[in-house]
Amino acid sequence: MDEFKARILVVDDEPRYIRAVQANLEARGYEVLSAQNGQTAIELARRKEPDLILLDIRMPGLNGYEVCERIREFSSVPIIMLTALSDDVNKVRGLDTGADDYVTKPFSIAELIARVRAALRRAALSKQTEHDSVFRAGDLLIDFSLRRVFVGDQEVSLTPTEYRLLCELARQAGRVLMPDYLLKQVWGIEHAQDTRLVWQVIHRLRRKIECDPQNPRYVQTRAGMGYILQIPE
DSSP, rough: OOOGEEEEEEOOOOOOHHHHHHHHHTTOOOOEEEEEEEHHHHHHHHOOOOSSSEEESOOOOOHHHHHHHHHHHHHOOOOOEEEOOOOOHHHHHHHHOOOSSEEEEOHHHHHHHHHHHHHHHHHHHHHHHHOOOOOEETTTETTTTTTEEEEETEEEOHHHHHHHHHHHHHHTSSOOOOOOHHHHIIIIGTTTOHHHHHHHHHHHHHHHHHTTTTOOSSSEEEEETEEEOOOOO
16 A cells, blocks of 8 residues: 555544644645544544544544444554543553554644554555464464454454554564564554553453463563563473
């Protein structure tokens, strides 16, 4: 996918934000759709299949968290949250509902464009690296071609970020991967210093794929080094 021809859906209840973001995105060659409420955003996401969504959290009616959850029921499109809520609790909540990234208001256009480009590159790379093969480790199975994950006979529902992180660990199973490396590969260089992101997603991933998240069988920590996807003997 050519990132400069991507279709981006901007969702915000403040027209001034939409106008400013739309003007800057269109100036860089993107096609822009807009919605001022959650229900319209969900309908556009389903009908128009945008390549990326910029989603405000604080909106009347359906808020950004609810909209993100609804969209995740039918789409894995990259979602960047736009939020005036800068504390970690709200950022984690956004990631838990399936968002890929977040930008705190007020933001610079340069920062926003950088995040947009990074998200589109990650999405394109993820599609390019899909192939007709599977990864198995004990009861864990990843079907790369279908983008599905199973533990035993049960399918596990992962957010796009959780899936990308698991795939990166699986592709280098048996190797210890440092948080800085995982940040660059999964989130992009824009998050190079935010190692808490890795811990947060590892924590959520373990809750979904491990029988005992406190004593993980697959995604293990190597103190002072990083994380490893261990293949059980």
